């Protein structure tokens with residue numbers, strides 16, 4: 001079987017491709033991030049994804065199906081209970097989340113938790129509701145500047161987010177507060193998946209802008225992941241963008257921060273050019289989700305997809321014969337859908353290498369873990385034996 005020297009796993013954060021069978025349980029019937037963006041904006045122009053075969057996975061306005069696809073294509077479901085970033089990425093690395101992470105969407109956080117936070121950090125907190133991050137800084141930013149109280153909020157995800165103006169609360173102080181919040185919320189009754197520092201700048205609600213100094217403090221993966229298994233084989237596992245944060249730096253040999261999708265792609269292209277080091281280059285492009293999906297900005301989302309597509313052309317060109325590129329997503333976030341939260345969807349899968357002989361459509365994958373297991377399979381030697389609860393390799397199908 002053909003093996004690859006490096007695997008580039010690229011997660012287009014929130015780029016779903018249609019409702020999953022259980023979408024109803026999530027209130028997400030009808031969600032389809034890619035198709036609805038295309039429909040509502042007069043079609044997408046994605047020449048590189050088109051030649052890879054994206055238009056063969058679903059009917060996307062502007063993206064034509066092709067008989068000469070250059071990548072293997074399919075879509076992939078999610079077995080875990082949840083539709084957030086951590087659940088999706090952890091599933092890719094072999095972890096099945098059976099019990100959804102704790103959320104405080106409808107209630108806000110209990111008073112006891114806020115009291116403890118105030119006591120331990122020496123700060124006051126305002127907000128404590130479920131909100132869109134850009135809206136809440138608009139609404140409470142002025143009060144925050146006047147009183148120096150920190151803005152605390154949640155969403156439909158299992159998150160406790162703390163927003164503060166960088167000129168009022170120095171970044172290091174915000175990070176310190178988030179670390180304390182992380183410790184407190186390790187208690188079972190408060191156990192949210194992530195604490196997120198949400199720094200912003202600006203002087204009034206017209207110009208408050210969040211900065212790229214966002215920092216996530218996630219729970220540690222509960223068990224060994226496929227990333228750990230790769231590290232144990234002395235392979236490189238390079239996390240680009242928020243990958244490091246998502247895995248609490250477990251199973252990562254090198255982490256590279258990024259400022260934007262464009263920056264993430266540029267850094268990935270640089271690595272592609274270098275062409276050494278066996279292993280996994282794991283990239284997350286979060287702008288799709290954070291700047292456009294949650295903001296319900298279909299036009300902006302379209303622009304980001306088209307920008308990605310143009311950089312993808314460069315990446316494809318720079319990849320070596322024995323590199324494998326897999327493009328996928330971690331959940332949906334349909335900007336034409338109600339609310340401002342993620343949507344329970346299939347994700348696209350495109351697998352490309354210069355050395356592939358006859359790319360075609362392959363059967364739908366049941367679990368995102370199939371991606372991780374395929375990567376592990378790629379680096380596996382006969383003697384190796386790993387026990388992951390989920391995941392089936394499709395390496396034999398993409399030869």
Ligand SMILES: O=P(O)(O)O[C@H]1O[C@H](CO)[C@@H](O)[C@H]1O
Nearest residue numbers: 131132133134155157159294
């Ligand atoms: O509205 P903002 O702050 O961007 O929040 C979004 O980002 C967080 C983490 O992905 C989630 O809470 C989601 O709702």
Ligand SMILES: [Mn+2]
Nearest residue numbers: 013014085330
């Ligand atoms: Mn995500």
Ligand SMILES: [Mn+2]
Nearest residue numbers: 289290294342
């Ligand atoms: Mn999100």
